[in-house]
Amino acid sequence: MYIWRCDLTKQTEMLLEQLLQETKEVLLSGKYILGKKLERFEEEFAAYTGTRYAVGVASGTEAIYLALVAAGVKHGDEVITTPFTAIPTFSAILMTGAKAVFADINPLTYTIDPNSVADKITSKTKALLPVHLFGQMAEMDELRQVANRHGIKLIEDAAQSHGSLYKGSQAGAFGEMACYSFYPTKNLGAFGDAGAIVTNQKEYYDQLKLLRNYGQEALYRTVINGINSRLDELQAAYLSIKLKHLDHWNEQRSHLAGIYYQQLNHLSVQLPCELTYTRQNYHVYVIRTQKRDALQQFLEEQGIQTNIYYPIPLHLQKSNAFLGYNHGDFPEAERACEEVLALPMYPEMDPEIAIRVSKAIKQFYKY
Numbered sequence: 001m002y003i004w005r006c007d008l009t010k011q012t013e014m015l016l017e018q019l020l021q022e023t024k025e026v027l028l029s030g031k032y033i034l035g036k037k038l039e040r041f042e043e044e045f046a047a048y049t050g051t052r053y054a055v056g057v058a059s060g061t062e063a064i065y066l067a068l069v070a071a072g073v074k075h076g077d078e079v080i081t082t083p084f085t086a087i088p089t090f091s092a093i094l095m096t097g098a099k100a101v102f103a104d105i106n107p108l109t110y111t112i113d114p115n116s117v118a119d120k121i122t123s124k125t126k127a128l129l130p131v132h133l134f135g136q137m138a139e140m141d142e143l144r145q146v147a148n149r150h151g152i153k154l155i156e157d158a159a160q161s162h163g164s165l166y167k168g169s170q171a172g173a174f175g176e177m178a179c180y181s182f183y184p185t186k187n188l189g190a191f192g193d194a195g196a197i198v199t200n201q202k203e204y205y206d207q208l209k210l211l212r213n214y215g216q217e218a219l220y221r222t223v224i225n226g227i228n229s230r231l232d233e234l235q236a237a238y239l240s241i242k243l244k245h246l247d248h249w250n251e252q253r254s255h256l257a258g259i260y261y262q263q264l265n266h267l268s269v270q271l272p273c274e275l276t277y278t279r280q281n282y283h284v285y286v287i288r289t290q291k292r293d294a295l296q297q298f299l300e301e302q303g304i305q306t307n308i309y310y311p312i313p314l315h316l317q318k319s320n321a322f323l324g325y326n327h328g329d330f331p332e333a334e335r336a337c338e339e340v341l342a343l344p345m346y347p348e349m350d351p352e353i354a355i356r357v358s359k360a361i362k363q364f365y366k367y
């Protein structure tokens, strides 16, 4: 039996009756955009994340874009982020007309290194955009201090950190805003594209609600220039159903991570880092080794799918040649791209699979 890195069908099967019931209700309600299902989900998601407000939008990319716009980021400004992240972190910056400036990562946590951030700040820097990568929270106290010292905004890319904690709090407690994606494979995933921004500040909440709906204060009356980026009623209804299971699903992931740890910690591979003051949601289970490519091929031959997040750092992507970066500019991010490998991990995965995958890895290392 082939082992997939991620399988979404089991979760859907378990919730199918409820999902169909909600679908029927929404379809027959005649209200598909900006209705009660979205309002309910926004309240639930704000409560879940421990923030005052949530605003549902059309994707994680647009969540970041709209948060940057609400924070005042404009053409000509600079936004500092990590080169070791998903493309959309960068796309969102580009959409604002600002320039993305990269800072290298910490090789143990894969998150942006606050010391290298401080070196990149110029008079044009408007915001820091750390990413809580693979579910590991970035060093928020240090980043908040840097932001405060320079009077710049802190926006969190929380697209991979639903339920993760830093010193007891979730994303949204540290930055002006935190941006979530509900892309289907995220820890909380919709059945299509969806995203949300959470914040504790009313002024951002008010701005974001205008920005996602053409800037309309009332029907056909615009007070600012906005776009169309709304989380629709069907997706909101599905997300409400799934949100109730998120903590349990994260616990299941954590249990699987425990099995991987037990099986693999004596091998010469680097396992996900466990800091005493963070709790990660194991969005993906990423190991690293200099024999990455050979290991991946070996596992594929054993019928085990793995993935590489991410094979190319953003500063070396062809499309980003215009930024003028070179090989060697961010050595830790570049090295991570050559060494990381994501093992099979999803909440419903049978623990036996984690053991089988581990056995194959031990076989590779002839242990």
Ligand SMILES: *Cc1c(COP(=O)(O)O)cnc(C)c1O
Pocket: 059, 060, 061, 062, 085, 086, 088, 089, 131, 157, 159, 160, 181, 182, 183, 193, 194, 195
């Ligand atoms: C998934 C993801 C996004 C973008 O989300 P979409 O909903 O696909 O637009 C942004 N940043 C990171 C780190 C992501 O993993």
